[in-house]
Amino acid sequence: MKRIVFLSGGIGSWAAGMRVMQKYGNGDIINLFTDTKKKNDRHPHRGEDQDLYRFLNESWSYIGGGLEWISVGKHIWQVFEEARYMGNTRHDPCSRILKREAARSWLEKRFSPDEVILYLGIDWTEEHRARKCMDYWKPYRVEFPLIDEPYLSKEDMCVWVEKYGIRRPRLYDMGFSHNNCGGFCVKGGQGHFFNLLNQMPERYAYHEAKQEELFLVIGKRVPFIRRTIDKQINYLSLKEFREEIQKKK
Ligand code: SF4
Known part of the structure; x- marks a missing residue:
């Protein structure tokens, strides 16, 4: 066996x-x-x-x-x-x-x-x-x-x-929490991507650029990071999420 x-x-x-x-x-x-x-x-x-x-x-x-x-x-x-x-x-x-x-x-x-x-x-x-x-x-x-x-x-x-x-x-x-895909995982939530942006901004930028390229291939932007603000759910791309975080700084 x-x-x-x-x-x-x-x-x-x-x-x-x-x-x-x-x-x-x-x-x-x-x-x-x-x-x-x-x-x-x-x-x-x-x-x-x-x-x-x-x-x-x-x-x-x-x-x-x-x-x-x-x-x-x-x-x-x-x-x-x-x-x-x-x-x-x-x-x-x-x-x-x-x-x-x-x-x-x-x-x-x-x-x-x-x-x-x-x-x-x-x-x-x-x-x-x-x-x-x-x-x-x-x-x-x-x-x-x-x-x-x-x-x-x-x-x-x-x-x-x-x-x-x-x-x-x-x-x-x-x-x-996981040692997978270099800290980038499509199954992660907003906390995960916030951590990636803070800890490895260059890696975040790589994935953000790849996602933008993918949206061009698909022909549309698709929902990705789920955000709940004031009980309202919305979905952001990696680019939109980063811009939102950076605006608040
Ligand atoms: S689900 Fe995909 S992105 Fe997440 S760790 Fe597995 S292979 Fe990587």
């Missing part, structure tokens, strides 16, 4: 992998990382944060087994342009194509459902996501080692990895 640990480069999936290793040993582990850009793409703002690759390279060997590094060879804005669709909180073609379908295709070419168990880093605070994942991965079996006691907070997991002399992913120290 192979044990496939879905390593995202975040602290949760690393801790999940460590629990698998502690319980079963690492002889059957394969760590699977799906990159959100071409492997040799050095653009500073495309794909994952550069520090994620540092963290992944330094930390995966403590889980042991092998590391499979796969990539569709595209980044999120290429996915949106091809789909002529801006990803958002409800629909994430980026994650579907670059992560879920890429991983599924890799898996189906190599293993039948009775040969593997999949391990995801969803923790006890996110149990609602676990059911969705189990449905998605059927007929493969999925387990969530972090849902089990003893419960670990993100800080506990960061302290754990630091015991090995490995610095936690820098995005956590910058106020991001």
Whole structure:
């Protein structure tokens, strides 16, 4: 039985992998990382944060087994342009194509459902996501080692990895709750984008420019960041959101 640990480069999936290793040993582990850009793409703002690759390279060997590094060879804005669709909180073609379908295709070419168990880093605070994942991965079996006691907070997991002399992913120290897509996520809310604008204005500017290009491809501006002011809901683009924040300064 192979044990496939879905390593995202975040602290949760690393801790999940460590629990698998502690319980079963690492002889059957394969760590699977799906990159959100071409492997040799050095653009500073495309794909994952550069520090994620540092963290992944330094930390995966403590889980042991092998590391499979796969990539569709595209980044999120290429996915949106091809789909002529801006990803958002409800629909994430980026994650579907670059992560879920890429991983599924890799898996189906190599293993039948009775040969593997999949391990995801969803923790006890996110149990609602676990059911969705189990449905998605059927007929493969999925387990969530972090849902089990003893419960670990993100800080506990960061302290754990630091015991090995490995610095936690820098995005956590910058106020991001996830180490995904370099701190830009189409599923983020206004607080997330406010943090990105403050912490990494150049990265924000890159995504703002890509979104403006996408609107030209689609032929219209589409709603993106949800804002509620005086009980009124409105939706802003990255550009409009930035301009609104800067006006208030
Ligand atoms: S982290 Fe967000 S932007 Fe990146 S692939 Fe996942 S859903 Fe898309």
